[in-house]
Amino acid sequence: MKKIALVLMLICFGFSLFAEDSNEFSMFPNLNFSIDTDDTNEFRMFPDLDCPVVSDASNELLKSWNKLSDDEKWFCALSEPFIKEHSLSVATLNPEENVSDNSKSASILKAVWNLHSKDDVLDFVEKYRLNQLGENVAINEAKARLSRNSNLSINEIAIKECLDSVSLAKLYFTKETQDVLGEYGLLAWDYGHVLAALRLCIAADLLSEEEALNLAKPFIDELINDYASWEDYTSHYAFGDVVNSFTHGRFDDMKRIVRQAQKYDIEDETGTELTFHYMKFPGKKVNNNRILTYENAVFNPSLTVYKWILLAIHNTDDSVEPFEDFFSLNGFVKRNLKIPATVSTWLEYKLLKSIIPMAISYAVGTFSDDDKSMQRFSKKLLRYYKTARVAFEKAEVKNDFYYDFYKGYALVAYEADDAKTLDFAVSFLDEEKCxxxxxxxxxxxxxxxxxxxxxxxxxxxxxxxxxxxxxxxxxxxxxxxxxxxxxxxxxxxxxxxxxxxxxxxxxxxxxxxxxx
Structure with missing residues (x-):
């Protein structure tokens, strides 16, 4: 049974085939977030005020909002997309009524970011501050790849740099959107999530309100100066949502995401919504970047790009039916077997097709796990690896994806008792890095x-x-x-x-x- 478990492990770990310099925060003194009423008992936006609108004078939401300082209002507003998505309070620094390590916020922190302690949070914030985490890191890497390989097609880059399917999909995405996104890329998405996480930490009893706000200030300052308006900010945020979706096994339509963002810009007659649409961003670092609106926040991938995104989804979503999903991409995969990202998907399918019947035979008692049986089975799998390795041999960059392929190859060679092939596969591994x-x-x-x-x-x-x-x-x-x-x-x-x-x-x- 141990040996069968080993071969099954190939699907799990052999195929990943299938990771301002200043902390000073200057808030602009002329910002005015107060709200007034007229005799009709409705709140309205005065043209010289930078504030949200609520329609009901008795609304508790408004009372909570008006208790916040200007810094705190920016903190709440910029984290609103994530907080609102999880049905938490937008108008209070603590998005929940109480503070508890068993709160909904604590569960979200663990599930989304694997944050369990204050030390985890401080490390998380520091990595974002140093641009070591986030979707924008991958987009900046993709920009660098395009720049240093300007004479190559994207598929040629994918072969040379041995890109997995998610990295390849992000490369296509970056190629099609970098002029629209400008120099800040997906910073709105990344920093908006950092701010949301910090607010959740208050409810989860990991940070005090003061600690969370102090950690948030550099990110707030960056966002309100990098973007020109609320619409510009949320439009860039929407692009981040798209990338995050296919990184995690689904594809969220850009139009739907933008419609969702627009919904919260409409003053709600029930008095349950704030709208941040009229908040004036200082925008001191907008530079020559395109200022996005809901009308021009568009991502309509070509059929080719969409296929690469589907391949990325196939290789990241554990819930899909592997055979059914592969068949929908079968023709596309076969046309691109010279590319590591696609040949690895083909190899995954071949392994699954071989392993599942073997596992069933073992379960019903018709398969023996003695050495000779496992050797014969592993020798069959080796044939698939020998076909797939051609795509990896052309890679000039050796990364985790590259090493995982040869690790899987070596494991099968070991089970096949093929010392020559084991030695060959291991020769591609770096003993210092692996x-x-x-x-x-x-x-x-x-x-x-x-x-x-x-x-x-x-x-x-x-x-x-x-x-x-x-x-x-x-x-x-x-x-x-x-x-x-x-x-x-x-x-x-x-x-x-x-x-x-x-x-x-x-x-x-x-x-x-x-x-x-």
Missing amino acids: QNFDFQELFCANYTNNAKKSASKKNYEEAYRFAKKALSYIEKMKALPEKPENPTINIDSYEKDLNQMISEYKSHLPMRKSRD
Whole structure:
């Protein structure tokens, strides 16, 4: 059963195939957020005021809003899209009535950002401040790829830089939208989410209101100066929503997203909505960027781009039916088998097609998991890897996607007891960069095979060196804090065997070398 679990793991981890310099905040003193009424008991926007509109004088929402400072109002407004989506309070710094580590906000923080503690939050904020997290990081990387490969087509870039399907979809997206999005790209989406997370931290009892606001100020300052208006901000935010959707296994239509944004700009007769449409953004850093409106916030991907987005969705959404989903992309995939992102999808399908019947046979008792049966099965899988590797051999950039392919290739070769292919696949891995347990197992197994091969040729000096190297990987595996429940090798017995091999090889060495 352990060996079947190993092969099934290929689908899980072998195929990921399928991550102002100043903190000063200057609020503009001439901003006025107060709201007044007339005799009709309706609130209206005075032309010189930068404030939201509410239609009911008795509205508790309005009372809460008017208690906020100017800084706090920006904090609430800029985080509104996410907060509103989760049916939380827009007009209070704490989006919930109470503070609790069991709150709805705490659940959202854990589910969306994996934030469980104050230290997690501080690290999260710092990474965004340093531009190490967020969709905009990927878009900036895509811009850089397009710039340094200006003489290549996007598919040629995908081969050269070994892009996975999500990165490739983002590259196409960036190519089609970079002139519209301007220099700030998806900053509205990223920083809007940081602000939302900080407000949720108040409700989750991870931060005080003062702490959250102090952390928020640099992000607020950036947003209100990078964008010219509320409509400009939310239109850019909508583009981020599109990218985030296909990164997480779905495709949200841009028109629907914009309609959703517009809905909250309409004054609600029931007095339950605020509209931020008239807030005046300072816009000191808008520069020559296009100022977006709901009319020109448009993303209509070509059929080719849409297919790449569908491929990205296929490789990120665990809920889809793999066969049904693959069949809808079958023709597109077959036409693009020279590209790593598509050949990996083809390989995933072939593995699934082979593994599922085998797993069923095992479940009903007609498949034996003895060594010979697993070797025969793994040799069949190796044929698919040998076909797929052609696309990866042309890659000039070695990244996680590249290494995951060769890790899967090496694992199957190991199960097939094919030492030559194992050695070939492992040769594409970087021992300095590939440090997790799975890679250590492969390096250990490969050095062990090489030791046995050298010993069979009576080259005991080389055999001794390889066996010692294999043993060093056993020691590395034992030192790792996280280990899989069902490792490919039994560490203790493997270590014992290696020590016996080392003793035997050492006995054949000249006296001086045996002392080394």
